[in-house]
Amino acid sequence: MTLLQLEGVTGYYGHLQALQELNLSVNRGEILAVLGANGAGKSTLLSLISGELHPREGRVFYQDKDITQLAPHLRVREGIALVPEGRHLFGTLSVEDNLRSGASTRRRGTWSLDAVYELFPFVAARRKHRAAVLSGGEQQAVAIGRALMSNPSLLLLDEVSLGLAPVIIRDLYAALGRITAEGTTLLVVEQNITEALSVANYAICLLEGRVVLEGKPESLSQREISQAYFGHDLGPSSKAAS
């Protein structure tokens, strides 16, 4: 059953077209991975879904309703939550206040302060601290927790692993498993291909604003992916081209 559907959506910043006409549908309960290099248009795609950017063309449907013009805070109320790239915590607020602000919409569901603290026990230990003084991994966990507090049906995650140590990335991805177990649909934007593909049911790869590859993770070869990622053929061991 389709939860989110984009129909011929384009994304512009002024004259710059960051996303070419794109069609996408996300099924309920699925984990969709969106891969791509720097500047491929991944965050732009998320902004179109979170409502921070309105498409010049095309339409966005969520639970069969046209939400193309809906403002971001109203989409949160409908159950779409974004964990933005760079986390964007309220640095001057305490960890607990950060989490509580995620509950502004008062949507009901399984997530509460206690549930988030149980998911991330190391965050519970820091509840009284200002968010700005936390480590990168702790901040990312708070950002995810804040989004969960709105009890989303669709959780959008933008580069959760960015700048974090492998151990921490593993912990956070383990938490994602528990989040989907609660019935939340995930859209995971990543440059960390391995992590993303390890959890995803389906993946799309963006290059210069268009989908150049898609399929189930097990059906995508390493070679296909790196080609789609960089736009030309590279060995799987080659590092970033940007």
Add this chain to the structure above:
Amino acid sequence: MIWVNAVIQGLLLGGLYAIFACGLSLMFGVMRLVNLAHGDMGVLAAYFSIILIEHLGGNPLWTFAAVIPVAALVGYFLQRLLFDRALDGGELSPLLVTFGLSIIIENLLQQTFGANDQSLNIGALSYQSWKVTTDVYVGRLNVIIFVIAVIVIIGLQLFLSKTRTGLALRATADNRRAASLSGINPKRTRSIATAIALATVAIGGLFLAMRTSFAPTSGSSDLLFAFEAVIIGGLGSLWGTLIGGFALGVAQTIGSQINPADGILIGDLVFLAVLAFRPQGLLSLRSVIAR
């Protein structure tokens, strides 16, 4: 003893400046908008009180009950209809819009009430005083103003730190983008901030009008004092604003003690000194609006 007296009178005056300034600080914190018409809105509230007394009579004290809610309502809609649009128009528009509003208010008041000084006559309260020591007397009205100012600022701080709406205001002040991504309605938050700002500046305007005389153009100097209090205390911090108000009040009364004509000048110098040597303000180690 005259210096002790000057400090006490300065603190009492500072409470008034703080209540005048806290709305300016709040609006700046929540939406980075500097309301250049802030002082004029306080003066407008005082004229509103005068009209009410003219038509309905009684002691001006009762008009608080009418002026405060009206000011809050005006603030709410002013934000919706004017400031929100100005904020969408880039960096300069809010300044231009509030500056224009300031001129409009001053001219309308001149047209309607003439340029003469007015005051709100609260009867005996305006000259009664309490004796502290043999040479220190404090005006009852000044003490009342001081106490209410402190209560309003503590109340506002409690509102910010304890309520859901307060949390939304603090979150918005910290990071607008993250606030709307957390489901906080930015328009509602801004309107509430402006409603509070106008309600508090109305209280300040009425008290000021009871303490001294005022004229249609008084708003500009009131705005200047409010600015000074905010900057001295530290931008975006309510406790800072209270401390800033006290510092400004004390500087002015001590200045007047040295030379009666120099009070305001000494206040300005303290303000400039803070700007030069501690531009983040006395109390801005952390943004107090945030905790």
